[in-house]
Amino acid sequence: DAKTTQPPSMDCAEGRAANLPCNHSTISGNEYVYWYRQIHSQGPQYIIHGLKNNETNEMASLIITEDRKSSTLILPHATLRDTAVYYCIVRLPHGGSQGNLIFGKGTKLSVKP
Amino acid sequence: DSGVTQTPKHLITATGQRVTLRCSPRSGDLSVYWYQQSLDQGLQFLIQYYNGEERAKGNILERFSAQQFPDLHSELNLSSLELGDSALYFCASSVGGAGGYTFGSGTRLTVV
Numbered sequence: 561d562a563k564t565t566q567p568p569s570m571d572c573a574e575g576r577a578a579n580l581p582c583n584h585s586t587i588s589g590n591e592y593v594y595w596y597r598q599i600h601s602q603g604p605q606y607i608i609h610g611l612k613n614n615e616t617n618e619m620a621s622l623i624i625t626e627d628r629k630s631s632t633l634i635l636p637h638a639t640l641r642d643t644a645v646y647y648c649i650v651r652l653p654h655g656g657s658q659g660n661l662i663f664g665k666g667t668k669l670s671v672k673p
Numbered sequence: 674d675s676g677v678t679q680t681p682k683h684l685i686t687a688t689g690q691r692v693t694l695r696c697s698p699r700s701g702d703l704s705v706y707w708y709q710q711s712l713d714q715g716l717q718f719l720i721q722y723y724n725g726e727e728r729a730k731g732n733i734l735e736r737f738s739a740q741q742f743p744d745l746h747s748e749l750n751l752s753s754l755e756l757g758d759s760a761l762y763f764c765a766s767s768v769g770g771a772g773g774y775t776f777g778s779g780t781r782l783t784v785v
Binding site: 592594596598601602603604605606609611647653660661662663664665 | 675677706708715716717718721729731761763765770771773774775776777778779
């Protein structure tokens, strides 16, 4: 079962920042937070991941609260091509039965002109 | 192109038949993962292989099996197919550790 809670859907105006929240109140100390997105039946695309520090890459920023019970994915300037289902996942880094990506229902982000 | 290659892209077959889906991981990745995505179930983890050995199993039916070969490509075998097996099947690969997975573009299986 997915260990995260996300809103089922969100809207965002094109050019504005999209802030996607995720609750993971039962996260353990060595579990990472990962974000993926899936654009209409394409393969899921890795966006970013982090353990406890905030992270930024060319696609997005990840803000993790100090208690690590929640996080926010920020797309700084959303475009129509960012319309997708966004998945927040927690996992252990070492793989095996406890370390695989288990997808929940995600958040359907609709970017509108 | 993600670097993970899945073939075929589309497959239509009849109930009761057997099919094989193929996945070539990204160069250097030792782990291969298989996922099933149907309309009503979302993305379901099926099985993981690491360097030729099974590492983890998820919601994989007994009619399904997989293997990873010495060249690291993987095959997912689906037998005694049922209408409910119609889905997108994704393969992903990773180098291991905390890194992200890279997914292929999937195989769309339609059972008629």
